[in-house]
Amino acid sequence: MSELQFAKSCWFSGFTVTNLSHLITLFILMESFPRLITPSSAPYDPVDLAKATQDNVCRRTDQARKYTAVYVAGVYGGIATAYAVGCPLRCIFCWVDDSREYPERRGRFYTPDELVDALWNVVREGYIRKARISGAEPTLCKAHLLAVLPLVEESLFESFMLETNGVLFGADADYAQQMARFEKVHVRVSLKAATPEGFQQRTGARGEAVDLPFQAIQHLLQAKASFHVAAMTDPRLMPATERELLISRLADLDMRLVENLEEERCDPYKGTVRRLEAAGVDVTSFF
Numbered sequence: 621m622s623e624l625q626f627a628k629s630c631w632f633s634g635f636t637v638t639n640l641s642h643l644i645t646l647f648i649l650m651e652s653f654p655r656l657i658t659p660s661s662a663p664y665d666p667v668d669l670a671k672a673t674q675d676n677v678c679r680r681t682d683q684a685r686k687y688t689a690v691y692v693a694g695v696y697g698g699i700a701t702a703y704a705v706g707c708p709l710r711c712i713f714c715w716v717d718d719s720r721e722y723p724e725r726r727g728r729f730y731t732p733d734e735l736v737d738a739l740w741n742v743v744r745e746g747y748i749r750k751a752r753i754s755g756a757e758p759t760l761c762k763a764h765l766l767a768v769l770p771l772v773e774e775s776l777f778e779s780f781m782l783e784t785n786g787v788l789f790g791a792d793a794d795y796a797q798q799m800a801r802f803e804k805v806h807v808r809v810s811l812k813a814a815t816p817e818g819f820q821q822r823t824g825a826r827g828e829a830v831d832l833p834f835q836a837i838q839h840l841l842q843a844k845a846s847f848h849v850a851a852m853t854d855p856r857l858m859p860a861t862e863r864e865l866l867i868s869r870l871a872d873l874d875m876r877l878v879e880n881l882e883e884e885r886c887d888p889y890k891g892t893v894r895r896l897e898a899a900g901v902d903v904t905s906f907f
């Protein structure tokens with residue numbers, strides 16, 4: 621992408637740049653922006669990637685954030701779902717559409733009011749009273765999320781599921797602990813690995829960042845927030861020894877986390893297969 625094309629994509633996505641040096645910095649960031657993870661990809665810092673992605677999907681002026689769609693999904697017995705753009709991880713088993721790799725090109729901005737209205741509009745005529753932000757990483761735009769959740773509390777929705785990889789709740793204790801303020805919010809923290817090697821191999825991020833999601837769990841425990849833990853323990857991706865370590869790390873924090881652990885399996889969606897193959901994984905066992 622040329623600098624001019626990039627400036628245009630910022631403009632068309634609602635992001636205005638008035639400072640040329642800021643534009644050039646953003647351009648350099650986007651040039652090194654991780655897209656598909658391959659065996660030769662350089663590890664990235666997920667908190668830095670979160671910041672680079674925020675510049676494309678979080679609009680400060682009106683606390684808007686980018687989504688690709690709002691619809692009713694069949695999971696959880698039917699739930700109003702806002703499909704968020706942008707994630708600070710690059711899991712090789714990810715099923716999200718290519719807005720994960722190209723957040724500057726995909727989605728449209730919704731203010732907090734517009735988002736809650738859109739969620740309500742897709743269920744208004746039905747019996748569904750559950751909502752969630754899914755897709756990529758719901759916590760990416762802090763101001764947006766902290767403006768959406770009070771609106772959900774005031775709405776006729778009875779519960780709100782917040783599905784997160786825990787990176788930003790791990791890096792920001794206050795952010796995680798604010799979840800306890802909301803009675804309707806239940807957080808689902810999804811772990812990708814338990815060792816630095818496993819984290820780097822399956823997310824492309826620096827291995828030492830493996831501790832961030834565990835820190836998120838600690839912060840949520842301290843705040844007494846409503847949450848449970850999920851983990852991608854599919855044996856085709858995670859060795860049995862690492863699964864045992866993951867369970868033991870959770871047990872050290874609170875045995876109830878193990879009792880309620882939701883273990884995930886990797887389904888061969890089209891995007892998932894593309895990412896697994898790019899990462900050099902033999903996908904035959906996934907069919």
Ligand code: SF4
Nearest residue numbers: 707709711714756785
């Ligand atoms: S699986 Fe979730 S955390 Fe991992 S890259 Fe996809 S959206 Fe992000």
